[in-house]
Amino acid sequence: MAISAQILALALAASPEVLDAGDLGQIIEQRATEPAAALAGRRFRISIPVVDGDRRNLRTYQSPARWRYDFASQSLDITIGLGQITAQNYDGYGPQGLGRLPPLQTAFFSTRERRAPITLRRLTPGGGDITNIGVSSVAVSHGLAVPFDGAGVSGFPPGFQPLMTYRAKLPRRALKAAVDGLQLVLEGELTSLADNPPLLCGSFRGGLQAKAVTGDTQILLRDRQCFLTARVVRATLTRGSGHAFMTWEDRPRS
Numbered sequence: 001m002a003i004s005a006q007i008l009a010l011a012l013a014a015s016p017e018v019l020d021a022g023d024l025g026q027i028i029e030q031r032a033t034e035p036a037a038a039l040a041g042r043r044f045r046i047s048i049p050v051v052d053g054d055r056r057n058l059r060t061y062q063s064p065a066r067w068r069y070d071f072a073s074q075s076l077d078i079t080i081g082l083g084q085i086t087a088q089n090y091d092g093y094g095p096q097g098l099g100r101l102p103p104l105q106t107a108f109f110s111t112r113e114r115r116a117p118i119t120l121r122r123l124t125p126g127g128g129d130i131t132n133i134g135v136s137s138v139a140v141s142h143g144l145a146v147p148f149d150g151a152g153v154s155g156f157p158p159g160f161q162p163l164m165t166y167r168a169k170l171p172r173r174a175l176k177a178a179v180d181g182l183q184l185v186l187e188g189e190l191t192s193l194a195d196n197p198p199l200l201c202g203s204f205r206g207g208l209q210a211k212a213v214t215g216d217t218q219i220l221l222r223d224r225q226c227f228l229t230a231r232v233v234r235a236t237l238t239r240g241s242g243h244a245f246m247t248w249e250d251r252p253r254s
Contacts, residue, residue, distance in 0.1 A: 092202025108143035
């Protein structure tokens with residue numbers, strides 16, 4: 001394993017290529033022994049599918065980009081909604097000193113999940129118990145972590161916000177063509193923040209009980225999460241063959 005990590009680190013340092021989501025996932029899985037030297041400053045371009053926001057699964061819950069269609073009003077909503085690393089949802093927040101950094105917004109680009117039914121028992125005040133059938137979910141998730149505090153510190157291009165929703169009138173017959181191939185493309189570079197290396201790994205802390213996500217099913221979630229800290233210089237919503245219909249870009253000052 002040490003040899004593989006060493007080879008990967010040398011290859012990254014020598015290669016000028018732009019990393020895609022598969023490359024970033026391989027870097028995370030290999031756990032290179034010198035991540036800061038090998039990764040900081042490396043460029044990336046990742047494409048994240050815009051998913052159906054009404055699907056009830058972990059991939060949808062974590063996705064930074066979703067669409068929803070209202071049949072009554074015949075309107076399509078496209079939402080960019082990033083997560084945020086906090087002490088409440090990430091067990092590495094304190095040990096990794098993330099409280100000293102600006103808030104880190106997350107954009108997951110890979111989620112692998114295994115599910116199995118489980119029996120959940122809860123004691124009642126009277127001494128009895130209530131039995132429910134739930135789901136055990138074991139996941140591994142990879143994402144970007146980008147600084148943004150809403151008060152001047154931002155690792156995103158101008159105009160890009162961690163939460164944005166766009167609505168358009170759209171007849172039902174045009175829905176499939178509008179959402180097929182819809183993607184959020186993020187381009188930028190990996191960065192080190194303060195004394196932290198670009199690679200942060202820990203576990204999800206908390207429960208997943210929102211009815212919009214789980215319905216009436218209780219889920220016991222164990223999610224191993226790894227993030228690469230980054231600066232995004234260009235974000236694009238694209239459709240089909242790569243046609244860009246919305247772009248945010250950090251242009252160099254002349």
